[in-house]
Amino acid sequence: MIGDIVTVTVDRPLGTYHPKHKDLYYPINYGYIEGIIAPDGEEQDAYILGVNEAVEKFTGKIIAIIHRFDDIEEKWVVCPETITFTKEEIMEKVRFQEQYFQSEIII
Numbered sequence: 001m002i003g004d005i006v007t008v009t010v011d012r013p014l015g016t017y018h019p020k021h022k023d024l025y026y027p028i029n030y031g032y033i034e035g036i037i038a039p040d041g042e043e044q045d046a047y048i049l050g051v052n053e054a055v056e057k058f059t060g061k062i063i064a065i066i067h068r069f070d071d072i073e074e075k076w077v078v079c080p081e082t083i084t085f086t087k088e089e090i091m092e093k094v095r096f097q098e099q100y101f102q103s104e105i106i107i
Helices: 087-098
Strands: 005-012 029-037 043-048 057-068 074-079 103-106
Touching (some): 074 087, 087 103
Parallel strands (some): 043 074
Antiparallel strands (some): 005 029, 005 057
């Protein structure tokens, strides 16, 4: 799936807080890919990198998968087709949420 083009529906736009965990601030857009069911039975979650404004939908390229060792979910990392990020840059941008999990980035 890395390299695939997908559309992410954003339910937690950049600059908002998690609906249940009120202290979890989203410095990037975060959402899900409609029609792709993840192992948790919900639609596949995705972080959006390289977009510096809040958006409702975004179509971009999957550049990485964040595999969590201590959770059933994986998160996909999506960005504009012309941008790339290193593993270190990705982890820096998603640390706000991934700091609570043991995970690896697959590129």
